[in-house]
Amino acid sequence: MSTRRNPGTDIALIAAFAALVAVCALLPAIKVAGPVPITLQTFAVLLSGAVLGMRRGFLAVLLYVVAGAAGLPIFSGGAAGLAVLTGPTAGYLVGFPLAAALCGAIVERLPRRSLVSPVAIFGAGLVSSALFIHTLGMAGLVLRADLTWAQAWDVDKIFWFGDVLKNVAMALVATAVHRAFPDMLGRPTAPARPTSQDQPEGTPAA
Template sequence: MSAPETAAVGAAPKRNVATDIALIATFAALIAVCALLPAISVGGAVPITLQTFAVILAGAVLGARRGFLAVLLYLAVGAAGLPVFSGGSAGLAPFAGPSVGYLVAFPLAALLAGFIVERLPRRKIATSIPLIFVAGIVSSFVFVHPLGILGMAWRADLTLGQAFVADLAFWPGDVVKNILMALVATAVHRAFPSLLPARRRA
């Protein structure tokens, strides 16, 4: 193998890593933008935002690992002091408030959504709006809502029953956000069919 060929072979992993970093940073920024859009107050301790849409979208588009890392980056940047949380808040205070359960659930929800989408038939991903929607809904109801309820019960001085009732206000919006997420994810996969990581062969 000649020297140029050797250099080209060695450069490929660097390009892949750079692409992964760029995608992770882009989706972390998208989550921040969605968090900073005006929230809808439902009279409870936690308002409705578009964060969940962006979090699940990160997993559905990037896959489990990169989606998880994108959400972790977003949380790390906010914890470090940049005002990227809902309402422009920053630092560790949001992790001590009623929304702590939702924040903790976000990377796990992205991880699960990506895990499910990665295992869908590749030929159908670009046309599988219902399947991607199901991946998002499952991720929300496995992680986001249960941990959100626990967080409100812990930090908002509510019983679990009261926190569950408060969380019910998020369910209709969650369905709408996951429909939108599935539409956007499907469009992205149609335009960039190789965006998801390749499956490992046994």
């Protein structure tokens, strides 16, 4: 039996997590060498996927990117507009929705008992971040900041330690959410086994 989701609830959750990504982007950033600051965006991006699943997580982060590109000052440092998507950080922004989608896809396929184990969700977040955020982020630096891949790696590697910590925090929060709301992902639930009281008279119990 499948758990049906309310479309209105889905829209509200997508909007709420898009707002969460925006808030984390606008919190004071840590400036490091290079054009990319350290923010809490990746925490919110991966949390969106881990909590909402592939489709809604992707839509939440895509909504954030589209709203920023449309002119809302919600990118890091209050930046906004299409110019940000042509700048050196464009690869990271492009990678955000894809990373949320992959993290959500992995989490959706985890056994139910793993949803209350932060280790599995941490792994989903780290893999998603590595494949999309870091890889596309470095590609953006190569294309838009005129760096070599080696130079782009020198910029990007600074973020890895922080990303590990943010993924730990993300996994702990996502685990708490799934414990409190076990049907958040809307996954199919197994039908209850009939009891002996439910069986017709004369039918042997299993």
